[in-house]
Amino acid sequence: MMTSDSFLELRNISKRFHGIQALKAVDFGLLPGEVHCIVGENGSGKSTLIKIISGVYTAEPGGEIVIDGVPQPSITPAGSMKLGIQVIYQDHSLFPNLSVAENIAIRHHIGPGHSLVNWKGLRNKAQKTMSKIGVSFDPDRLVENLSIADRQIVAICRAIATDAKLVIMDEPTASLTRQEVDALFAVVRDLQERKISTLFVSHRLSEVMEIAERVTVLRDGMKVGTYEAKEMDDQKLAYLMTGQEVCYPSLTDDSIDGKVVLQVENLSKKGNYRDISFVLHAGEILGITGLLGSGRTELALSLFGMNPADSGQIIVEGAPVKLKSNQDAISKGIGYLPDDRLTLGLVMDQPVSSNIILTILEELLDTWKLINEEKRRTFIARGIADLSIKVSDPEVPVNTLSGGNQQRVVLAKWLATKPKVLLLDSPTVGVDIAAKVEIYDIISRHASQGIGIILISDEVPEVFYSCHRILLMRKGRIVAEYLPRETSEKELSQKINAG
């Protein structure tokens, strides 16, 4: 598949860290102007490969890197930039306190080799770069006042302000709305016309597959293969990434009894969502889906008291409740697993044990109002066993665990409060496919014990396979209700992305 006119060719690339083989004899080729996607689970070697291309890591002897036809025995980060390779990290690496123009043209006017700033030249350079890909921002606007999507476009402008030949984007669509993704893809097509290659590294297969021409799959540090994107679909890719058929646990309705645990009536919040009404039964898993910005997360936050609604009613087990803070919500038996476990769900530096008991400290107190060590230990042991958290010692910090295990710790923390209603916002973000399936299993197991669960997600298979009922939100309203057995995954996906 490799041709002599490749922009980039990697041959036999291996990398080892402390005895762990991160990459093993990987070959990789990229054509000028090509849109290529690298997919793989966590730990498959995606980021190691990117870092070798961008010169952050050095490959082991025996590997070959050829860029623009010239063999490169060793690349440094600066050297890689000189060769036209630009990486846009997930955090964009922009300067929020500087203007759009300054961010875009920063390499031309600021930094080594420049003493005075030529503001006029800087603005011109920024304008020219923006017009190259058909975008126009106010050059004097501060980057901190831009949306995440616009920041990403500014980051792309900065990348191509130097003569970029390859732009690498790490998880570019992770926090964009559908429209913003479309705008990003339009920019990528522009790059393509200018013979600039784009390399995506992504978890979100369905979106990236829309634009990628070829896709390379990595698994356990080895290349599984490079495929034409046209011939791939989610299912096939998932199989290639994991080496196993993904099998969602089958869901039964047995657990649902007629008891309503949560009823929401005409709930509205200006600028967030409008006229939301639904019921949730004990033992039921209710999916709420919709695009980013459809109001799903705002609604969840309202049900957890952190974003109080303007009007409407929330009724828990038949009694109307006022939720003004998350303490209110917790005391009414509502738990919430946030979409961003790193900043909201876990105390990352603290041990697993402390994280699990965080929500129920009161219950562990003895008569002296001190924590009873005996109770603490049994409680933690039960949590770890119940959710099969893989951890050698409950005292290791949470940030040493894998994504899937971290998510289980958050789940354990909330299940400890014995909630009546559990809100799960994107519970499997950044979790491997195999670990996802286990999390779905835990969710359905607890639902069957009588908890009402609301699962918020924009991943279609997630809501399709693991919910009893699905509500679709669009522009702040619930626009439709589906039963998974009466629709198909494909149909649901079209409905979500329509409008």
Next chain:
Amino acid sequence: MQGKTGKFLKSTEFYLLMVIVGLSAILAVATENFFTLENLFDVLVSYSFLGIMAVGLLVVLISGGIDISFTATATVAQYVMATFIIRHGGGWGVAFLIPIAIGITLGSLNAVLVYNLRVHSIIITIATLNVFYGGLIFVTKGKWIYNFPDWFANGFSLFDFSEADGTLYSLSLPIIVLLAVLAITALLLNRTSVGRQIYAMGGNMDAARRMGFNLFRIHLFVYSYMGMLAGTASVVQAQLVQTVAPNAIVGRELDVVAAVVLGGASLAGGAGTLLGTVLGVTLIAVMQNGLTLMGVSSYWHKVVIGLVILVSVSITAYNRKLEERRHAQIDV
């Protein structure tokens, strides 16, 4: 997008300016002497020393760090300079060069420690404040210095002019030095590559590293610049009060921090303007001066200054909250 004027009307600088104007109007009516040329010159001269140090601190805050040790740096610089010119003579060149050299040296030491130890600069500079100051007291036993040579005691001035009643005004040493420091720093922050790198580093340190900026050199520059201005300010202060007392400057560092933060600089780094800092110092100066003129006990000064800082910082925070709320509603 509103124009530049619109932006200014919403800025911290504008609020500060309004507060200063309002306060001055009240003082002009309430006291006889506030709004006289003589008093305004007095205020300018006596606060120029604080202003020079505030400018240095602004640069450190923009870079994302903080320096608490500059008052000790200034004291050491001042003491060595005074001892030298009394024993060996010299001129203005020496009087400025010695403290500046000492300031740069001690500042570089801060930079090396902050950069290499990766400990927050507030801890490092609290430590060095104690080391510099304690060391000086130990060596000098806290003795005051008075007998400056005449040329130093007399100072110098430019553009002398007198009013009809015969009072003499001039651009004296403190004012000249302050203006020079402001001009140089304005150029540094807005027009030089290193100045923009300081903003960039304060805004996003990781991104600055990835961009290939030499972060050590930026640290070195920032803390040395602070040291240099502390040294410069120390000469102005010594000339003004005609004595060097080892305990005269140490203790003022929090006033300076307050003035700079009042002026809109962020303790998180990346934000702050020279105009804001000038206004922050001005507000504190006008307040203290006004309270003195009104015969308020100096203990109350501290209370009033504390309250003004609280109120002013609250207003800024409240405005930011309103602004965020406005942004959050565009989505749906």
